[in-house]
Amino acid sequence: MKTRRTMTRRPLLPLCAIGLLLGLLNWALQGPLPGEAALTRGLQALFGHQPGWANIMTKSATEPWMWAMTLAVAILLHMLHGARMALAAPISFALAIAADGLLRFYIHSPRPLAALVAVAKPSPSSGLPSTYGLVTGATIGLLAIVTLADRRAVVRAIGWIAIGWMVAGWAARVTMGGHWTSQLLASYALSAIMALGVVRLLRRG
Numbered sequence: 001m002k003t004r005r006t007m008t009r010r011p012l013l014p015l016c017a018i019g020l021l022l023g024l025l026n027w028a029l030q031g032p033l034p035g036e037a038a039l040t041r042g043l044q045a046l047f048g049h050q051p052g053w054a055n056i057m058t059k060s061a062t063e064p065w066m067w068a069m070t071l072a073v074a075i076l077l078h079m080l081h082g083a084r085m086a087l088a089a090p091i092s093f094a095l096a097i098a099a100d101g102l103l104r105f106y107i108h109s110p111r112p113l114a115a116l117v118a119v120a121k122p123s124p125s126s127g128l129p130s131t132y133g134l135v136t137g138a139t140i141g142l143l144a145i146v147t148l149a150d151r152r153a154v155v156r157a158i159g160w161i162a163i164g165w166m167v168a169g170w171a172a173r174v175t176m177g178g179h180w181t182s183q184l185l186a187s188y189a190l191s192a193i194m195a196l197g198v199v200r201l202l203r204r205g
Helices: 002-029 036-047 052-059 065-081 088-103 131-148 153-175 181-204
Strands: none
Touching: 002 181, 036 153, 036 181, 052 153, 065 088, 065 131, 088 131, 088 181, 131 153, 131 181, 153 181
8 A cells, every 4th residue: 555655646747747836827827828818719619618517517625515525535535545535534634725715915926817717707806816726636536646646546536536626627717718727737736735744644543
């Protein structure tokens, strides 16, 4: 088990570092990184700028659905690894909400502008951090971290489904013009780092 957990962390941390770097660059430039606008327009050409499934994905990280998602992840973790690991879901979620509120006092990075791409719901609020990215990363991302480190193939399959959920969430938010890719990836990365920290503390306990 220890070997698989180590193997899971090895690619995770470098990927998180890349995600955070992209977010910092987006903040520094106060706009999209090269190629991001073209990527967004490409997704919009493929899916439309406000597909129904994208609205559903977005709502999953809002009340009351985010509470239900946290509870569902906690139940799954309890079934797979016991009551202690189930605590990781509410703790990780609480950290994500706290980080979202705190960072918005210090960081402002514009969301996509209608002059560059189609925007379903224009908003003057900061696109970094992404509340969707933090909440999803703290719940679905947490589930992926734990299950992909498991030796059981069926459990690892749950992890890959969770990764697929996060990819769909990225496509949804970018397609709707809610965030630039760098903003969402940075938020995923931050929540994943916090979730991994919570998991490690609970396992040591």
